[in-house]
Amino acid sequence: MIEFRNVSKVYPNGTKGLNNINLTINKGEFVVIVGLSGAGKSTLLRSINKLHDISSGEILIEDKSITSAKGSELYKIRRDIGMIFQNFNLVKRSSVLRNVLSGRVGYHSTFKMLLGLFPQEDKELALKALDRVNILEKAYSRADELSGGQQQRVSIARALAQEAKIILADEPVASLDPLTTKQVMDDLKRINEELNITTIVNLHFIDLARQYATRIIGLRAGEVVFDGPVCEATDERFSEIYGRPIHEDELLGVAK
Ligand SMILES: Nc1ncnc2c1ncn2[C@@H]1O[C@H](COP(=O)(O)OP(=O)(O)OP(=O)(O)O)[C@@H](O)[C@H]1O
Numbered sequence: 001m002i003e004f005r006n007v008s009k010v011y012p013n014g015t016k017g018l019n020n021i022n023l024t025i026n027k028g029e030f031v032v033i034v035g036l037s038g039a040g041k042s043t044l045l046r047s048i049n050k051l052h053d054i055s056s057g058e059i060l061i062e063d064k065s066i067t068s069a070k071g072s073e074l075y076k077i078r079r080d081i082g083m084i085f086q087n088f089n090l091v092k093r094s095s096v097l098r099n100v101l102s103g104r105v106g107y108h109s110t111f112k113m114l115l116g117l118f119p120q121e122d123k124e125l126a127l128k129a130l131d132r133v134n135i136l137e138k139a140y141s142r143a144d145e146l147s148g149g150q151q152q153r154v155s156i157a158r159a160l161a162q163e164a165k166i167i168l169a170d171e172p173v174a175s176l177d178p179l180t181t182k183q184v185m186d187d188l189k190r191i192n193e194e195l196n197i198t199t200i201v202n203l204h205f206i207d208l209a210r211q212y213a214t215r216i217i218g219l220r221a222g223e224v225v226f227d228g229p230v231c232e233a234t235d236e237r238f239s240e241i242y243g244r245p246i247h248e249d250e251l252l253g254v255a256k
Contacts, residue, residue, distance in 0.1 A: 001024065001025065001026055001027060001061075002061055002166065002198065003023070003025075003058075004023040004024075004057065004059055005058045005060070006020055006021075006058070007021040007059060008021070008055050008222075009040075016222050017052075018044060018047065019223045020223070021222075021223070022224075023217070023224065025198060028197075028198055029198055030189060030192045030199045030214045030215070031215045032202075032208075032212060033045065034204065034217070034218050034233075035220055039219040041171075042171075046170070048168055049066070049081045050066050050069075061081070061166070079106040080163075080164055082103070082164030083167075084152070084155050084156060084159060084172045085172075086170060086171040086172065088154070089155060090151055093142060093143070094143055095140055096135070096138050096141055096143055097139045099154055099155075099158060100129055100154060100157045100158050100161045101123065103126070103159060103164075104125070104126070126139075129161045130154075132157065132160060133157050133191075135150055138150060149177075149180030152180075156184070156188065156191065160195075165197060166198045166200070167192075167197050167200070169199070169200070171202050171203065172188070178252055181208070181252065185208065185212050188201065188212070201213075205252040206235065206251060207252055208252045210233055215229060220241060220242070225241050
């Protein structure tokens, strides 16, 4: 369970990123966060694993405060949280397998990791993760030889090898074409369902959000302005929330 209790974030320049957020996200949910550019989606997502510090309030992960956690305690909480980025964040010159194995780094001593000494079980785990996202045959290719969609699947496999209990995906399909977008979203959804990994995804396509989410959270100016099931997240409702009609570029179209 992830809990936001009265969470606010003010950036050093005075911009309010989040304004008094209260949320509870239960184990196994597939939550999509939507909102216009600058609404606070990234800030919200990145505050969950403390990539961004919050200014006030508290965030609890499985009843443990990540807000006050430091050192080894913070390290342990973070080990359970996988992160997927828009630009994949892979080591491009390394093999796919090496990239996936890097998800295991948090489980071993720095010394072993400097020497790249991953135990055989880790390699098996990494190969299994690649199989789960259907790119096992790419294990020994260089990461930069893969298409964007394949690279994103490698980053999903890395989170799986990490044995993450929560996956945070910050605009995971923003650099992908519609067909690849569907494949990556299908992977995220399948993993969520098969492994019961709590998944929180930032998206700016409302129709895509409706297609995959079990719950949609709408943000505007750092505040939660919608929180409900997909059936309530209609274009009309979002037009009200945005204060204007939905633009065509906010709909993926083909995903319907
Ligand atoms: N490092 C920063 N310093 C100052 N203000 C920031 C910083 N990062 C974000 N902001 C501001 O905080 C608000 C929320 O930004 P955030 O990136 O979370 O929005 P977003 O919904 O993810 O937008 P986008 O879809 O464009 O990525 C915006 O007004 C943004 O300009």
